[in-house]
Amino acid sequence: MSDLKVLVIGAGLGGLSLAQSLRGNGIDVAVFERDASPGERPQGYRLHLDADALNAAREVLPAGPYAVFDATAQYTEPFTTILATDLSVVKRLFTQDVHGDVWPRGEARHANVDRAVLRRILLAGLEKTVHYGRTLTHYESTAQGVTAFFADGSTARGDVLVGADGIRSAVRGQRAPQCETADAGVTAIYGRVPSSVAARFVPAETFTDIFTIASDERKVFLGLGSVRFPVAPAEAARRFAPGLSLPDQDDYVVCVVGGRHEHFAGVRDLSGHGLRTAAAEVLRDWPGRAAELLTRADPESFFVVEMRTSVPAELDPPVNVTLLGDAIHAMTPTLGRGANVAMRDAALLGRALKAVEKRRACLRDVLADYERDELTGYGFSVVREAARTGEQRMAQNPLPRG
Numbered sequence: 001m002s003d004l005k006v007l008v009i010g011a012g013l014g015g016l017s018l019a020q021s022l023r024g025n026g027i028d029v030a031v032f033e034r035d036a037s038p039g040e041r042p043q044g045y046r047l048h049l050d051a052d053a054l055n056a057a058r059e060v061l062p063a064g065p066y067a068v069f070d071a072t073a074q075y076t077e078p079f080t081t082i083l084a085t086d087l088s089v090v091k092r093l094f095t096q097d098v099h100g101d102v103w104p105r106g107e108a109r110h111a112n113v114d115r116a117v118l119r120r121i122l123l124a125g126l127e128k129t130v131h132y133g134r135t136l137t138h139y140e141s142t143a144q145g146v147t148a149f150f151a152d153g154s155t156a157r158g159d160v161l162v163g164a165d166g167i168r169s170a171v172r173g174q175r176a177p178q179c180e181t182a183d184a185g186v187t188a189i190y191g192r193v194p195s196s197v198a199a200r201f202v203p204a205e206t207f208t209d210i211f212t213i214a215s216d217e218r219k220v221f222l223g224l225g226s227v228r229f230p231v232a233p234a235e236a237a238r239r240f241a242p243g244l245s246l247p248d249q250d251d252y253v254v255c256v257v258g259g260r261h262e263h264f265a266g267v268r269d270l271s272g273h274g275l276r277t278a279a280a281e282v283l284r285d286w287p288g289r290a291a292e293l294l295t296r297a298d299p300e301s302f303f304v305v306e307m308r309t310s311v312p313a314e315l316d317p318p319v320n321v322t323l324l325g326d327a328i329h330a331m332t333p334t335l336g337r338g339a340n341v342a343m344r345d346a347a348l349l350g351r352a353l354k355a356v357e358k359r360r361a362c363l364r365d366v367l368a369d370y371e372r373d374e375l376t377g378y379g380f381s382v383v384r385e386a387a388r389t390g391e392q393r394m395a396q397n398p399l400p401r402g
């Protein structure tokens, strides 16, 4: 029987990773998620994972679901490839992994995975742990514990509350109201093309490398990222984790067209065909077939994102409420690292709470170390790096001075 009860707000990649870690360590955990079900909202397609997420997945997942993850991930070559606007290859940039110091036994690898498949894998075995349709409104914290209050009038009580509730975090609003987010000045339209169709337009490197990207003098860009399943998700689940149900999925290439808001006026109110046309229109003066590629994408696959970034700031000392992932260090996707840091936060916080459960450490001390080293140390350093890269590559607004 666990001494510690942990309440996690948000069943995104970070919240689910933490729940897996805690459950694996025999700690009592309950997750509360605003969405009515796991598939309620489309949440994007390809995710680039690096050593942070790959090692976190290996650490927190049980053997069967981890085998499914490993079998379905597309381990890429360690390059980001720069294209000309006619989609010919200019150069391949080696993308290093720099985390050997944090994960001594970790492997430095990169993978492209499908977000919905990853989320399903992270949910494995947590069916009774995750409570859908529960929107946190606020919490009350005393030295004796934390009570979470939900929009449906229900409450939950625990020893620790973790805000894993994403960029508009209600937990952050109360725990760290000084930590704000800012408009990055950039809009991006996302859609997906079946790989067999994309192969007629894009170079071979799109299918082997982490990401391929072309941009013009306006810093308008087209990014391409492939998701190729070495083993189909449904087949991998049958082989390695028979209780896990995954949908059949075909390989695809995600296409992202982005740049300063002014190049995308009015797109916020569009969907489907309208967004696809708007994305193709932005690239109409590019030579070759970039705009035509977009017209081959499934119109229903399109969505638009107005990018925001966290603004690094100090945190007050913790008592029994903390944060992880985008709830505290959301970043623009220029480095493809937000999910990686969220999953790494979860693995490290899970380890820290295990020490508290085993009475080897005091809760306030482990939360203070975690927040200093991981959230405001590592997390904010990646936010700053993403902002610097975003300024160079897509004219992102500089971070406001914190």
Ligand SMILES: Cc1cc2nc3c(=O)[nH]c(=O)nc-3n(C[C@H](O)[C@H](O)[C@H](O)COP(=O)(O)OP(=O)(O)OC[C@H]3O[C@@H](n4cnc5c(N)ncnc54)[C@H](O)[C@@H]3O)c2cc1C
Binding pocket: 009, 010, 011, 012, 013, 014, 015, 032, 033, 034, 035, 044, 046, 047, 048, 049, 134, 135, 136, 137, 164, 165, 166, 167, 168, 169, 170, 190, 305, 324, 325, 326, 327, 331, 333, 335, 336, 337, 338, 339, 340, 341, 342
């Ligand atoms: C288009 C796009 C592409 C990206 N590509 C990459 C990539 O290639 N690699 C990478 O590492 N990162 C990428 N990112 C960033 C990555 O998606 C995020 O960093 C990551 O999802 C953060 O995980 P999280 O668990 O912190 O938050 P989320 O995944 O946002 O999860 C938060 C959860 O909390 C729930 N919630 C919110 N409010 C409440 C509430 N009040 N009560 C209860 N539940 C609540 C939400 O419904 C959601 O399920 C990308 C982001 C975008 C937008």
